[in-house]
Amino acid sequence: MKTPMAVFAALWLAACNPATPDTAASTPDASPAGPVAAPPAAAPASAIADDPSAVNQAIDEALGDHVRYEAVIRQLQQAVAANDAAAVAALVDYPFATVRDGQSLKIADAEAFVRDYDRIMTPPIAEAIKRQRYSELMVNYKGVMFGNGEAWVNGICRDDACKNVDVRVVALQPTS
Structure with missing residues (x-):
């Protein structure tokens, strides 16, 4: 099993280093036996x-x-x-803590979250969540990150052996 950092590094490197064409295949007469067949067409970028x-x-x-x-x-x-x-409140892990306007904001339960929803779910955070494509999520041992870190989802262990895990929203935070 790969370590979380190895998985992250492989995903990051794959995203940052697009494949370069094989120089031998890119020149039709590179092979001593004659023309080289064109490489198979790549899948469209959107796919x-x-x-x-x-x-x-x-x-x-x-x-x-x-x-x-x-x-x-x-x-x-x-x-x-x-x-x-x-x-949204039903998906959050409580007690929930974040920072708004430079001050710590502690939310005890879903009822308090709903009351402070507009203060917690600022327009930039909401936009980052709505615009995030599943296929472009960043994953590491800390969880799954939306945008530039505006939101995080992770598993919360509910027993000592961490066999019982609840997947929850663990962070909603401004990034700028």
């Missing part, structure tokens, strides 16, 4: 960008069952898009 398999594998390896994480991620995006404070 690659929409492929969640790398994110699912990273979640499986670093955090656990990607199906549980994907469900919470999709629910969070839908709830934020609908401006449904109660649905």
Whole structure:
């Protein structure tokens, strides 16, 4: 099993280092036996960008069952898009702490979260969540990151052996 950092590094390197064409294949007469067949056509960029398999594998390896994480991620995006404070609050791990306007904000439960929803879910945070493509999520041992860190989802251990895990929103924070 790869370490979380190895998975992150592989994903990061793959995203930052696009494949370069093989120089021998790019020149038709490079082979002494004659012309070289053109390489097979690559998949369209949009098909690659929409492929969640790398994110699912990273979640499986670093955090656990990607199906549980994907469900919470999709629910969070839908709830934020609908401006449904109660649905978002149901996904958060409590007690919840964040910082707003330079001051610590502590939220004890879902009821308090709903009351302070507009203060917690600022427009830049909501936009980062709504615009995040699943296939472009960043995954590491700290969880799944939206945008530039405006939101994080992670598993919360509910027993000493960490066999019982709840996937929850663990951070909603401004990044600038």
